[in-house]
Amino acid sequence: MEDELIDSSRLSLSRKSQLPGAGFFYPDSLDEDRSEELVKEAVEDAEVVVVADTDADGLGCVALLREAYGAALDPEPFEEEIAERIERLEGTTDPEDDEEEAEVDVPEEEDVAPGSAVALVGSGPYSLEDDFDNVAEYAPEGVDVFVCDLCPDKYEYVEEELDRLVETASEVRWFDHHQWKDDVADAVEEAGVGLVVGESDEECSTDVTLRSLDYEFDDRFAELAAVTRDHDLWIREDARSDDLADYAYWTDAEEYVTVVGAYGADLPDVAAEFVELRRVEKERLIERAVSRAELKSVGPWTVGVTYGRCSQNEVAEALREEGADAAVVVKPAGSASIRGTENFELCHEVAGQVNGGGHPKAAGCKPDIYDDMLDYANHWTTQGSAAKRVILAAFERVAERAEQGVYDDEGVETDR
Incomplete structure (x- = not known):
């Protein structure tokens, strides 16, 4: 396949909105090999290893741990790189020209030599066991390990790898x-892990990390946790929380951890300028997704359903303003984000029925309906019709269970 066929910078905004990024077309086997090599490079000389989700909340935990261990990096080289990216962004074509949409890449993880004694291993729900295994294989014996902002759906998914990790480390602590x-929680604790799980509707993982570490943090870190929580729990009372979320999404993990570790929730001018420039395209992708949305009645709820490569939280907010109690954003890569409101706090239950999980008001899933590339081709050309049907069917099952009184006021099954 020619590179230009999957190069997003060559696509019109309309096509870009409907197709996955280039990383989707990179084979898992090659990706796993490269991931293993990156983990090895990061952890082989580390004193502490943090396995964390790479959103703003997971990376906020890493910033706190580097501060606590005196292992924060100098932000200046990263700020210089941001300034160079801004120059490239300002040199691209007119953002109003749909046929000449441009994109500027952020640095690859391997392009930055972190050099921190607190190594970062970016992970996710579908790679957690592999990352545990790689850390156990390559980290020095006796290393301290932290796991942040991650939750396994089933203990057996990580059982063997976590056992290896516990044997290698002097201590494993898990904040979520x-x-x-x-x-699952009982099994993780029985494996020898110090697990701390905060209330999902009151704390983010950065909050949990802040209160769990025996260290006196400066006020900027408490503020960083509060602003991160504002976005992660979808409170949306602090405008800076969107800046943090967008910055974490648009840059590499090492840069984000270093910059927010140095500046807290108030991004430096150069990072704030970069975020604003990237938002030009972001807003237009949101508009595309909202324009495709349909409102469906499921049980007592109105569910907004749409498709596209976009920022799901802002799309969900727009659908809420149109009357949706819940929103589903199906992505070109096959996954979907589910967002709730005060009228719908069962997102995790819907996602749990479709190969996923999460919080009462925010969850994610990837329906197990893609057997080959023809299924993905159908997914792209029908704007996720099969995935939409499967997820709406999950809403219907949850609606039936809610009518039967299965859930309490907090969205927890009463028979648990």
Whole structure:
């Protein structure tokens, strides 16, 4: 396949909105090999390893841990790189020209030599066991390990790899705020892990990390946790929380951790300028997704359903303003984001029925309906019709269970 066929910078905004990024077309086997090599490079000389989600909340935990261990990096080289990216962005074509949409890449993780004694291993729900295994394989024996902002759906998914990790490390601590099943939490603790799970509707994982570490943090870190929580729990009372979320999404993990570790929730001018420039395209992708949305009645709820490569939180907010109690954003890569409101706090239950999980008001899933590339081709050309049907069917099942009184006021099954 020619590179230009998957090069997003060559696509019109309309096509870009409907197709996955270039990383989707990179084979898992090659990606796993490269991921293993990156983990090895990051952890082989580390004193502490943090396995964390790479959103603003997970990376906020890393910033706190580097501060606590005196291992924060100098932000100046990263700020210089941001300034160079801004120059490239300002040199691209008119953002109003749909046929000449441009994109500027952020530095690859391997292009930055972190050099921190607190190594960062970016992870996610579908790579957690592999990352545990790689850390156990390559980190020095006796290293301290932290796991942040991640929750396994089933203990057996990580059982063997976590056992290896516990044997390698002197201590493993796990900070999170997702909805944990009791049997999973019990099994993780029995494996020898110090698990702290905060209330998912009150704390983010950065909050949990802040209160769990025996260290006196400066006020900027408490503020960083509060602003991160504002976005992660979808409170949206502090405009800076969108800046943090967008910055974490648009740059690499090492840069984000270093910059917010140095400046807290108030991004330096150069980072703020970069975020604003990237928002030009972001807003237009949001508009595309909102224009495709349909409102469906499911049980007592109105569910807004749409498709596209976009920022799901802002799309969900727009659908809420149109009357949706819940929003589903199906992505070109096959996954979907589910967002709730005060009228719908069962997102995690819907996602749990479709190969996913999360929080009462925010969850994600990836329906198990893609057997080959023809299924993905159908997904792109029908704007996710099969995935939409499967997720709406999950809403219907949850609606039936809610009518039967299965859930309490906090969205937890009453028979648990």
